[in-house]
Amino acid sequence: ExxxxxxxxxxxxxxxxxxxxxxxQNMNHEYMSWYRQDPGLGLRQIYYxxxxxxxxxxxxxxxxxxxxKEKRNFPLxxxxxxxxxxxxxxxxxxxxxxxxNEQFFGPGTRLTVL
Amino acid sequence: xxxxxxxxxxxxVQEKEAVTLDCTYDTSDQSYGLFWYKQPSSGEMIFLIYxxxxxxxxxxxxxxxxxxxKARKSANLVISASQLxxxxxxxxxxxxxxxxxxxxxxxxxxxx
Numbered sequence: 299e300x301x302x303x304x305x306x307x308x309x310x311x312x313x314x315x316x317x318x319x320x321x322x323q324n325m326n327h328e329y330m331s332w333y334r335q336d337p338g339l340g341l342r343q344i345y346y347x348x349x350x351x352x353x354x355x356x357x358x359x360x361x362x363x364x365x366x367k368e369k370r371n372f373p374l375x376x377x378x379x380x381x382x383x384x385x386x387x388x389x390x391x392x393x394x395x396x397x398x399n400e401q402f403f404g405p406g407t408r409l410t411v412l
Numbered sequence: 413x414x415x416x417x418x419x420x421x422x423x424x425v426q427e428k429e430a431v432t433l434d435c436t437y438d439t440s441d442q443s444y445g446l447f448w449y450k451q452p453s454s455g456e457m458i459f460l461i462y463x464x465x466x467x468x469x470x471x472x473x474x475x476x477x478x479x480x481x482k483a484r485k486s487a488n489l490v491i492s493a494s495q496l497x498x499x500x501x502x503x504x505x506x507x508x509x510x511x512x513x514x515x516x517x518x519x520x521x522x523x524x
Binding site for chain 2: 331333338339340341342343346348354356357386388390395399400401402403405406
């Protein structure tokens with residue numbers, strides 16, 4: 299089954315404790331992206347990757363890191379989480395970069411930072 | 413900066429009626445795509461419809477159609493014959509070469 303998976307689905311952590319949210323897709327997609335969703339703000343792009351070893355900042359990259367060592371995986375790293383990073387996070391992928399391809403979304407990761 | 417505006421935070425529609433959800437975008441790119449996604453209360457993001465900036469005809473997908481007015485930079489979603497299962501958040505999004513911009517969303521409630 300074609301899908302985007304994220305782990306964990308739910309995470310409660312404390313300020314400053316490094317964490318990684320994994321994202322994997324099995325569709326051989328080139329483009330992958332991370333978003334955070336907050337009430338009233340919609341989804342905001344954190345980082346995106348157009349291909350292996352190619353990553354770039356979205357609109358809200360502060361406090362986050364990503365890597366793209368393999369085509370299928372695009373982990374999101376919070377080196378020192380803070381309470382303002384409490385949010386719902388989505389990973390998404392699409393066939394290629396550009397204007398024409400729909401994004402396939404993972405199920406979301408709900409993160410709470412105390 | 414590119415921006416998507418959805419001016420209706422919440423809307424109600426009677427079952428079996430049609431409803432239009434507004435979306436305006438702001439980009440200077442010549443090539444771009446416009447998407448609508450649905451997010452039910454369960455939280456997943458569901459792709460509904462796509463319109464390319466060079467497409468001359470409005471996109472349609474079943475009960476969904478996109479009213480694309482390029483000069484006005486608007487891409488309104490029309491849902492015909494609303495069903496109770498259409499109750500959800502709806503997000504408009506615009507993509508260009510690399511980034512993806514989402515609007516704040518519209519919460520649609522379908523009344524029996």
